[in-house]
């Protein structure tokens with residue numbers, strides 16, 4: 252009886268103990284898992300381990316400094332003269348048939364391509380026309396033949412070669428006029444430079460360009476395009492190796508306004524191609540580099 256009673260008394264304890272043990276196991280398990288997670292923190296991954304000396308080596312600094320920033324707007328250089336950005340421009344010294352020196356007759360002179368230093372020291376100039384003008388001797392005969400052939404229209408030389416020194420004087424005189432009007436130095440040079448080129452950047456400094464007049468117009472204005480002399484020149488200048496250097500509609504490429512009076516010697520082969528295809532010299536040279 253007592254056994255049965257004892258059994259009866261003990262029997263509700265067993266499930267309670269089992270539940271307590273199970274609870275203890277669960278709690279222990281939770282604590283153990285939590286400990287596992289917090290106890291196994293992965294160290295952070297460091298891609299670039301911090302080095303003792305964060306200053307880059309000298310040669311790295313030098314590399315950075317050797318790459319000059321290419322300006323995209325005109326700027327005043329260390330000599331106080333306006334320079335034009337060559338970004339997106341044809342630069343003959345780097346471009347002509349893989350960096351080869353261009354033949355003398357295809358020399359490019361514009362806002363982005365100055366005459367090589369000392370260029371005209373090696374050029375032989377001869378007198379042309381009746382206006383005390385001089386011209387590169389290699390192209391002077393062609394010029395005079397053209398003027399002679401157009402004599403029915405009284406074609407004549409008005410302005411040819413001028414030295415870089417003369418150009419220097421003309422440039423700063425023009426800039427001063429704008430300074431006197433209250434322009435900033437930058438704007439005075441930017442605006443003045445559209446009228447008178449900087450020394451070494453005018454085609455008249457190389458001795459291969461001539462301003463021409465005819466049919467009674469010798470004042471170098473756009474009315475010249477109305478003359479018979481102009482019509483004759485457009486028709487025949489390439490036969491003598493000359494081109495209309497600053498055509499209408501090419502101002503953004505040449506950097507110069509339409510000048511119906513300004514002719515440039517490039518040789519007959521280039522001249523015929525340029526005039527027949529309505530190109531400017533810059534466009535022709537772009538084609539030549541391919």
Ligand SMILES: [Zn+2]
Nearest residue numbers: 460461462513
């Ligand atoms: Zn000119």
